[in-house]
Amino acid sequence: MNTSQDATAASREPVDFAKWWDRVGILLVLVALVILMSAIAPNFNRADNLLNIARAISINAILAAAMTLVILTGGIDLSVGSIIAVSGVVSVIAAIAGVPAPAAVVLGMAVGAACGFVNGWLTAYLSLAPFIVTLGTMTFLRGLAYTITDGQPIVSSDLNFRDLGNGYLWGIPIPVLVMAIVYAIVWFILERTRYGRHIYAVGGNAEAAKLAGVRVRHVLTSVYMLAGAFSGLAGVIFSARVISAQPTAGTGYELDAIAAVVLGGTSLAGGRGRVVGTLIGSVILGVLSTGLILLNVPFFTQLLIKGVVIILAVAIDSLKQRPLLLSLGKRDATPVKQ
Template sequence: MSKALTSLPLISRIRFRDAGTLVGLILIAIVFSFLSPSFLTLPNLVNILQQSSINACIALGMTLVIISGGIDLSVGPVAALSATLGAAMMVAGVPVPLAVLGAIATGVACGFFNGALIAWGGLQPFIVTLGGLSLYRALALIYTGGTPIFGLPGEFRAIANGTLLGLPGPVIAVGVLAFVAWVILTKTPLGEYLMAVGGNPEAARVAGVPVTLTKLSAYMISGGLASIASLILIGRLGAAEPTLGNLWELDAIAASAIGGASLMGGRGSIVGTLIGCVILGALRNGLTLLNVQAFYQLLATGIIIIVAMLIDRATSGK
C-alpha cells in the first residue's frame, strides 16, 4: 500500500491524505452524534468552528514552517507577548487599528528573530524556537508584571464577537487567512520555494532558490498569524493575560500532522490542516459533551500526533 502511494505524484498524495482526513472527521462526527444528541445541532457545529478558529490560525503558519523543514515551538509565547502589547496600547488610548497593527508587527518581529537565527545563524529550528518559547513568555510576564490587562475598547471586542451570515467573525477571518495561505502555497513562487527547501535545502540552493529568505518568510508569517490568533482570543475574553497560548504549539503541530504535513519537510496541505483543526475541535467538543475530564483530551491529542506520524511514515515510504 505504501509503495503504491509513494509512486503517486506529490499533489495526488496530498489530495489522497486530505480525503482520508475528511473521512476521519466524518467518522468522528458519526460516533459523537450517537453518543450525544446535541453534537450535530447547528449551534454546536458553529461552536466547534469558533473553538477551532484560534488553533487554525496558528496551524496555518505552523504548516508553512513545517513544509520548509522547520518547527516553531514559540507560537504560544509569541501570541502572549503580542496580545499584552496590543492590549496595553489599546488601554493607553492608541487607536484600535494602530494597536492591532502593533500587535501583529510584534509577532512578525519575533518570527524574524527566530528565522534570522535559523536561516543566517545556521541554528537548529527546534533549539531556536525552544529558546524563544522561554524568551517571549518571560518578556510578556516582565512587561505585565504577571497580571492580566483589562479594559479593552468596546469597538475592538465588537469586531471579535461579531457575526456575518450567521458565522462568528473569527471563523470568517480565519477562512480568509486560510484562502490567502492556500494561494501562497499553491499559486506563488514562495509556495514552490517552501516545498523545495523542505524537501532538499542544498538541492534548492543549487537550483537558485533563495533558501534564506524562504525560511525567514515562513517564520515571519508564523509569528504574524500567532499574533492574529491572540487578538481573536483577547477580543472574545476582554482581557490579555501573559500566560495565554499555553500548549498552542502542540495543537498546531497536531493539526498540521493530522492534515498531512510531514515533519521531515517538503509536504503539507492547507486544506488538510484546516480539517485537522476541526477534527481536534470536534474531538474535544464531543468529549466535553460526554463530561470527559480535560486531561484525557490532552491524552487524545498526543495519541493523534503519534498516529499521524505513523501514517506519514507509512505513506512516505521512509
C-alpha cells in the same frame, strides 16, 4: 500484450499510503468522527453548537496554517503559543492607551512578525536548529509576557477590538471569517505563487534549491516572519475573545497546531503537504475536544486522548514516508549494467 502486462503490474503495486491519506483518509476520519459525536454527544449537531465549534477552532486553525508554512520548509516553530501571549498583551495595552482598534490589531501582528523574524534569522543565517531556537524564544517570550503584565491579566471591559473575537458578520462568527481569509491567503501563496514553489523546494532539498537559484535564507526568514504575523493575529483574536491580556494565553497551543498539520498530511520532513489538509486536521481536533466536553469527560482524560492523537499523527507521518524510503532503497539496490 505489453499494455495488458503493464496494467496487471500496476494493479499489483502497493497502494501509496501517503497519497491515499492526503486525498481520502483524513476526510474519512473527519466524517466518521462527526457521525460518532452526533450519535453519542448530546446537542452536538445543533446549529448553534456547530458555530461554537467553528469559533473555538479558529485560533488553533490560524496557528496551524502558520505552522504549515514553517513545517513545509523542514522546520518547526515551538514559539507560536508564546507569540499569542505577547501579541495579545501588546495589542490590549495599546488599545487601553487609546490606539484605534485597527492600529492595535496591526501592532499585535507586527509584534508577532518581529518574533518570527528573530526565529527565521537565527535559523537561516546562523544555521541554528529550528527546534532549539524556537524552544528558546518560546521560553523568552512567555517570560516577557509575564514581565509586561506583572503576572496578572489586564482586563478591559470596553476593549475597542472586542468584536474581532466575539462579533458576528452575516450570521457567522468573525473569528471564523478571519480564519477563512488566512487559509485563502496561505493557499494562494503555496499553490499560485513562485514564492510558494520555493517554500516546497527548500523543504524538499535546501541544497538543491540553492543550486537552482532559490534564495534559501530569504525564504526561511520570511516564512518564520509570516508565521509569526499569523500567530500574532491569533493572539489578538484570543485577547478579543476574553476581553483581556492573559500572560498564560496560548500555553500548549503549539502542540495542537503541530498535530493538526501532521494529521492534515504535511510531512514533518518538509517539502510535502497541503494547507487544506491542515484545516481538516484542525477541525478534527476541534470536533474531538468539543465532543469530549459535551460528554463530560474529565479534563485530565482529555489530555490523555490528545496525547494519543499527537502520537498517532507522528506515526501516520512515519508511515507516509515508508513508500518513498522503500522506493529509494530499491533504486539503490538495482545493479548497474556494465
